[in-house]
Amino acid sequence: MTPFFNKAFILETTAPLLINMTEHQCFENIAFNASEADDEYHNCTFIGCDFSNRTILNTVFEKCTFRTCNLALSKWKNALREVTFTDCKLTGVDLTEISKFSGDLTFVNSLLDYCNLTGTKLRRSRFSDCQIYEGYFDEADLSLSVFERCNLERSSFFKANLEKADFSSAFNFSINPDTCRIKKTIFSEYGLRGLVAHLDIEIK
Structure with a gap:
């Protein structure tokens, strides 16, 4: 017996996927x-x-x-590759579900208070002159990234990969070396205070 095929179904499933670019x-x-x-x-x-x-x-x-x-409170579930944000409002932006193929992001003079980058893989990203109050970078891969003149007050880096990242001009950050990967991470002498803030000690 000759097997039955639905020709319409075959044509539909083998048609090329159209992408609007x-x-x-x-x-x-x-x-x-x-x-x-x-x-x-x-x-x-x-x-x-x-x-x-x-x-x-x-x-x-x-x-x-x-x-x-204005990208405040937006949620991104897509791919961002070699994208630059300049003078943008990203308060509360959620990038936790962006594609694993994302990376090389640049943020310049932008507001990222309460941003959520938990678990993201954003190697070689750059943050310049940004306000990042209480941002969430927990378990993120930020290796080789740069935080240039950024205010990181109350931002969290729990279990983040910060290897070879540059915090030399960042300020108000608190990073616990016991819970982060900081091999060859760059800090200024002044910024070393941010590595012992969790110890509840006074530095004079």
Whole structure:
């Protein structure tokens, strides 16, 4: 007996997957709606756009720049590769579910209070002149990352990988060497205070 095949089903399942990709475009003052987003953005610039209180699903941003954007309380479940955030508001941003293929992120003069990067793998990321009050970097891989002139007051690095990271100009941080990987991590002489804050001792 000749086996029965549903030709319509075969055609549907073997059809190529169509990906909506946007390249080399600039978006200004747009309220971003995740349901209307393209699948991938490459070398795009977002200026003054509103991503606040949104969940970003399955959208890849690669070599993109965000300037003066509002990303407060947004949640990202996608890939961010070689992305730069400049003068942005990222208060309460949640990056805990971004793709494992994300990395090389840059944050410049941005507000990241209460950000959640727990468990993320963001090697070689750079934070410059950022306010990061009570940020959560627990169990994150931040090896080879740089915290340049950042205020890290009350931020948590429990079980984080900070190997070869640079904290030499960061301030107000508290890092427990017993619970973090800090091999060849760079600290200034002044910043060494942040490594003994958990001991409840006075340094004069």
